[in-house]
Amino acid sequence: MIKKVGENTVKFTVPPKIISGYSIVGPKEGLSPFAKYFDYILRNDDFNEKTYERAERKMLEQAICGAIDKANLLSTDIDILLSGDLLNQIISATFSARQIQTSFIGLFGACSTMTESLVVGACLIDGGFANKVACATCSHFSTAERQFRFPLELGCQRPPTAQWTVTGAGCSIISREGKGHSISYATFGKVVDFGINDMNNMGAAMAPAAADTLKNLFNDTKTSPNDYDLIVTGDLGKLGSELLVDLLESYGFNLKENYCDCGQMIFSNTQKSFMGGSGCGCSASMINSYILRKLDDGDYKKIILMSTGALLSTTSAQQGETIPGIAHAIIIEKGK
Amino acid sequence: MIKKVGENTVKFTVPPKIISGYSIVGPKEGLSPFAKYFDYILRNDDFNEKTYERAERKMLEQAICGAIDKANLLSTDIDILLSGDLLNQIISATFSARQIQTSFIGLFGACSTMTESLVVGACLIDGGFANKVACATCSHFSTAERQFRFPLELGCQRPPTAQWTVTGAGCSIISREGKGHSISYATFGKVVDFGINDMNNMGAAMAPAAADTLKNLFNDTKTSPNDYDLIVTGDLGKLGSELLVDLLESYGFNLKENYCDCGQMIFSNTQKSFMGGSGCGCSASMINSYILRKLDDGDYKKIILMSTGALLSTTSAQQGETIPGIAHAIIIEKGK
Numbered sequence: 001m002i003k004k005v006g007e008n009t010v011k012f013t014v015p016p017k018i019i020s021g022y023s024i025v026g027p028k029e030g031l032s033p034f035a036k037y038f039d040y041i042l043r044n045d046d047f048n049e050k051t052y053e054r055a056e057r058k059m060l061e062q063a064i065c066g067a068i069d070k071a072n073l074l075s076t077d078i079d080i081l082l083s084g085d086l087l088n089q090i091i092s093a094t095f096s097a098r099q100i101q102t103s104f105i106g107l108f109g110a111c112s113t114m115t116e117s118l119v120v121g122a123c124l125i126d127g128g129f130a131n132k133v134a135c136a137t138c139s140h141f142s143t144a145e146r147q148f149r150f151p152l153e154l155g156c157q158r159p160p161t162a163q164w165t166v167t168g169a170g171c172s173i174i175s176r177e178g179k180g181h182s183i184s185y186a187t188f189g190k191v192v193d194f195g196i197n198d199m200n201n202m203g204a205a206m207a208p209a210a211a212d213t214l215k216n217l218f219n220d221t222k223t224s225p226n227d228y229d230l231i232v233t234g235d236l237g238k239l240g241s242e243l244l245v246d247l248l249e250s251y252g253f254n255l256k257e258n259y260c261d262c263g264q265m266i267f268s269n270t271q272k273s274f275m276g277g278s279g280c281g282c283s284a285s286m287i288n289s290y291i292l293r294k295l296d297d298g299d300y301k302k303i304i305l306m307s308t309g310a311l312l313s314t315t316s317a318q319q320g321e322t323i324p325g326i327a328h329a330i331i332i333e334k335g336k
Numbered sequence: 337m338i339k340k341v342g343e344n345t346v347k348f349t350v351p352p353k354i355i356s357g358y359s360i361v362g363p364k365e366g367l368s369p370f371a372k373y374f375d376y377i378l379r380n381d382d383f384n385e386k387t388y389e390r391a392e393r394k395m396l397e398q399a400i401c402g403a404i405d406k407a408n409l410l411s412t413d414i415d416i417l418l419s420g421d422l423l424n425q426i427i428s429a430t431f432s433a434r435q436i437q438t439s440f441i442g443l444f445g446a447c448s449t450m451t452e453s454l455v456v457g458a459c460l461i462d463g464g465f466a467n468k469v470a471c472a473t474c475s476h477f478s479t480a481e482r483q484f485r486f487p488l489e490l491g492c493q494r495p496p497t498a499q500w501t502v503t504g505a506g507c508s509i510i511s512r513e514g515k516g517h518s519i520s521y522a523t524f525g526k527v528v529d530f531g532i533n534d535m536n537n538m539g540a541a542m543a544p545a546a547a548d549t550l551k552n553l554f555n556d557t558k559t560s561p562n563d564y565d566l567i568v569t570g571d572l573g574k575l576g577s578e579l580l581v582d583l584l585e586s587y588g589f590n591l592k593e594n595y596c597d598c599g600q601m602i603f604s605n606t607q608k609s610f611m612g613g614s615g616c617g618c619s620a621s622m623i624n625s626y627i628l629r630k631l632d633d634g635d636y637k638k639i640i641l642m643s644t645g646a647l648l649s650t651t652s653a654q655q656g657e658t659i660p661g662i663a664h665a666i667i668i669e670k671g672k
């Protein structure tokens with residue numbers, strides 16, 4: 001049976017359920033207005049490991065194991081782990097997969113990875129290829145800074161359009177059966193590039209891709225923004241969110257009523273993060289804490305989740321290439 | 337309906353068809369014993385681009401467009417492109433996806449990407465989420481050397497266990513309908529690490545993962561090596577292949593009759609490539625040329641394809657981490 005709806009969207013016949021979510025964040029994120037929703041807050045951003053890379057993967061492993069545990073499962077109950085991260089050759093995800101010892105599909109979608117993994121995971125479950133999958137991702141401020149920008153020790157000044165990479169990880173367990181919120185639709189993203197080449201302005205680079213995916217979702221499902229209680233993006237930040245609202249307005253959709261962005265929300269205004277949070281861990285930690293809790297509490301009945309990614313490398317940036325973006329979206333409906 | 341067979345394998349109810357394949361390789365690979373099977377051979381390994389990175393993505397784009405063209409399709413007929421590569425943040429795949437302008441799922445499985453994309457692609461088709469997908473990957477000797485090892489200009493000596501990254505790309509179009517060879521089963525790989533930490537001995541790092549996946553495939557499908565006309569791995573090279581044969585023997589399976597490795601085959605003994613070829617482009621170019629042709633010609637009726645990946649980054653290597661491996665496999669049966 002063909003489950004395609006329109007150009008870029010699929011409708012799940014037996015909507016996969018999000019049966020648990022776990023979030024873990026760093027100390028700065030622990031001072032966030034959303035701190036009480038996170039499952040675990042690190043005291044030190046090295047998580048007692050000798051490198052930040054090891055700290056990052058330890059967070060990811062804890063997120064995966066924590067979500068499995070919350071669902072009252074064992075890691076042997078998980079058919080497939082879908083994960084990726086920002087580090088070169090996604091070492092956080094692959095080294096974590098080595099610990100979890102289940103089938104593993106490595107993904108790369110930069111900061112769009114949380115919803116990328118949920119989209120692919122939901123397809124694998126609805127298609128009958130798995131009963132339970134773990135969808136997880138992470139990021140760490142210090143690993144991202146030294147890989148993508150400058151060594152922390154240099155103390156480089158950040159421009160006002162910069163975002164702050166979230167130290168955090170999140171994991172959702174999705175299942176064919178059981179109680180949980182349903183993933184009813186998924187919209188696959190396309191790579192969109194409006195020609196931004198400023199590595200310190202990710203929001204502007206990602207907004208056009210986010211607008212494209214959201215427009216496609218509305219058109220494919222014949223819905224509009226007011227059919228949803230909340231439309232939440234990954235980490236466009238303040239500037240990127242404004243651009244998204246403007247772009248959507250130009251496509252005939254009004255996002256002003258019920259739209260928010262994890263990057264814009266995660267840090268308070270006093271936390272010196274300029275345009276807000278970014279990194280795979282931003283939407284991963286917010287989705288698997290505050291957003292799921294609000295669905296649990298019945299504050300939301302039907303929402304759109306869309307993580308957004310900026311697809312650059314230091315090589316592409318140094319070679320003068322522009323920064324393409326991508327965004328994948330899912331529709332979640334509150335479980336009964 | 338649950339399509340899981342055993343622990344790690346899925347059986348496709350309406351086996352997706354490989355309706356076309358396209359391969360493109362560099363000049364050194366153009367002197368391979370298999371040269372006549374490749375669709376396109378570069379005269380210069382820069383492909384008339386100003387950087388090797390641009391040359392790599394141009395090959396990937398040509399492979400994708402070439403495979404679409406061979407299937408008498410337009411790029412608008414492709415629902416989803418599944419692709420990844422070895423470069424940091426898979427820029428070859430994402431920049432190519434920007435050109436193709438279809439839904440895009442970015443994957444990372446190092447040199448296992450060709451079969452990783454076929455596994456996920458076949459699931460998306462059999463599950464009803466797409467009618468046609470493009471599965472593609474690439475690698476380039478010069479981009480890989482400078483990213484993972486040393487600048488070419490240094491002229492570093494290579495140890496005898498080294499492999500030579502293939503300059504090449506390949507793309508398969510798989511479809512719900514149409515004429516082509518069927519993907520009947522897929523086995524998801526797990527991350528396996530036997531503690532190898534020598535960046536110049538990828539074959540040894542990947543062989544344990546390859547052995548694990550192959551053993552799982554045989555057990556899950558209740559078959560043995562002599563049920564297949566050919567069992568072909570991605571790029572274990574000479575040493576890795578020997579290790580795989582030994583490991584499989586210890587698990588009770590005899591691979592000596594009908595096993596070969598793309599890495600071992602692609603270069604002739606006079607081509608100074610030590611243990612053979614490697615890189616995503618190795619199995620991608622061999623599968624989408626020689627292997628598909630042999631199926632077309634009826635020389636093979638049922639084969640196992642398994643690309644293998646070494647999951648390291650320069651950061652993980654410099655931090656003294658060992659090299660985990662992964663391998664994903666599919667069973668292909670000749671189309672009528």
